[in-house]
Amino acid sequence: MKKKGLILLVIIIGLLVGCSGGKDTTKETFNIEVKDNVKSVNDEIFISTGDHNEINMTLVTSNNKAILIDTGFKEKEALKIKNIIKEKNLKLDKIIISHFDDEQLNNLGMFKQENTDILMPQNIKNEQIVELGDKKLKLLLTNGHNSNGHISVDINNNILVAGDILTNNKKSYTAVTYNEYGFLLESLKYLQKTNYELIIPSHGDIIKDKEFISKKITEIENRLSKYDIKADKFWSEIDDDIIVSSGNEYTVKKATMVLAISGKEVTMIDTGITENMGKEMKKFIEENGLKLKNLIITHDHYDHTNNLDMFNKEGVNLYTYDNSNDGDVIKCKDKEFKIIFTPGHAKNRHLSVLIDEKIFVAGDILASNIDPVRLVDTDEAGKTVINTLEKLNEKQYDIVIPGHGDVCLGNSVFNKNIEILKREFK
Ligand SMILES: [Zn+2]
Ligand SMILES: [Zn+2]
CATH class of the missing domain: 3.60.15.10 (Ribonuclease Z/Hydroxyacylglutathione hydrolase-like)
Incomplete structure (x- = not known):
């Protein structure tokens, strides 16, 4: 029984890979694996998901270097990232905090050392580039979630670590007030210009739907136009x-x-x-x-x-x-x-x-x-x-x-x- 299922799975995967491979050969393909609530993308980007509204923290690596984006809410999800850093003997010299909330900050003390560079909305410039080996991280100031600044991170123009301006979890939220929705719409229109293959939201599963941002834009525009x-x-x-x-x-x-x-x-x-x-x-x-x-x-x-x-x-x-x-x-x-x-x-x-x-x-x-x-x-x-x-x-x-x-x-x-x-x- 088990063997049959496995053979069937191999055939299905084979078909899927065959189809997508034939369609578009210019785009990078991503190998995503999930183990113990940690997703890895091409064994280079690690996303640890906590049980509090599926909160994500993201570790971006290149050879022996790493940059951490947000530090998680509970200790549990952060310890898993800490282990990856240790096992792979990575050097973490920068931490990006997308915005100031317990969900992003709670475990900062676990990762921050004397010389760690902390990048946050208050000390970066929009579109500032941070180099990490073969990766270029572009820091984008994306308003719409809160009033004191928010960063999304573009990795090599094809992966977006969105932060809280996009969510894939029903219990979390992006914008709240009418004015925040206006800012959120601007931010999403700006992000829409880049064709992201993968979006890592701060809550919920990785988004592979390339229409996700466009759909959100339409949804918000409809809501905003309902009332004057x-x-x-x-x-x-x-x-x-x-x-x-x-x-x-x-x-x-x-x-x-x-x-x-x-x-x-x-x-x-x-x-x-x-x-x-x-x-x-x-x-x-x-x-x-x-x-x-x-x-x-x-x-x-x-x-x-x-x-x-x-x-x-x-x-x-x-x-x-x-x-x-x-x-x-x-x-x-x-x-x-x-x-x-x-x-x-x-x-x-x-x-x-x-x-x-x-x-x-x-x-x-x-x-x-x-x-x-x-x-x-x-x-x-x-x-x-x-x-x-x-x-x-x-x-x-x-x-x-x-x-x-x-x-x-x-x-x-x-x-x-x-x-x-x-x-x-x-
Ligand atoms: Zn009152
Ligand atoms: Zn009262």
Whole structure:
């Protein structure tokens, strides 16, 4: 039985090799082997994959020299690379850190020696060349994943170590906020100019699909074109009928308040942190001849209720956790606001609002600019909020407005928050 299977496998491989060999003889062929969660490409590039969302770290070698790209999340994946360096007696004189996150930095101490050169977004130039024997590594500054810089590495114009601007794992994320998606699109269009044979993402399996980048570009363009969004630092407008204002950076970072316009009537969600935010929104309502009809409060924390008295006047319907039920629907002309109880913050007395089944106003169970761990006060609450987010993440949203930070596109802010919270609370 075993022998038969082996013969069949040999025939299949033979056919595959025969086919691809006949098609294109100019391209380099890659021999990829997998052993104990380490993939090797032509026995020269080694990718060790950890169990945390299939995080990858990559060792590029040439003869007896090596360059490491990222250092892994857990010790386990890094030790495997350490062993390869030892077994092959390699000299590691450079480490490239694609960007600053625990997943890339955790094991830096294991590899860094006194004379090791550390290359990071802050100390390289775009398209800087790093020579490694027969290999030329081109460092590319690729924005779109975070705000403090990101490097992708081009190896000999045919392999791309992409970092976190491309992913092949469903639980990880690339861009989160609307503005990051804009940068990501630019980066991908830039990378598309080179025909990469292999892409090593920072999460998940090696990508051999040559259309992968083009497909991502189309996907992002479709998402971006669905709404007309103007996203400024503290004031965003979505299709001219959803307004998001956020406070300054210094107090409680960028607490959001939302105004949804239905004809001449408006529904407000939270009232902002600074008096200025409140005044600015009040002015907007007056100048546009609008009338505040409904006021929904996600939770009773001052950074979301500070201007309550400015707006909670006669004739305004006030909805809070105390007088609402999970699943309640508030109608305002053409718009529907569904109240969803979202435990995990403010001693579980917290609600979120889903507008027309597409735009999710989260309140403080999500943040796009601060560590979400800061929004959780106990281990118990941490686990509760993870559970809340995982449930919500089963549904697809076009836009997510977090309690703190910039407007987000799609669900990736859920992935980001869940991932960060799980590092702390599991
Ligand atoms: Zn809060
Ligand atoms: Zn808050």
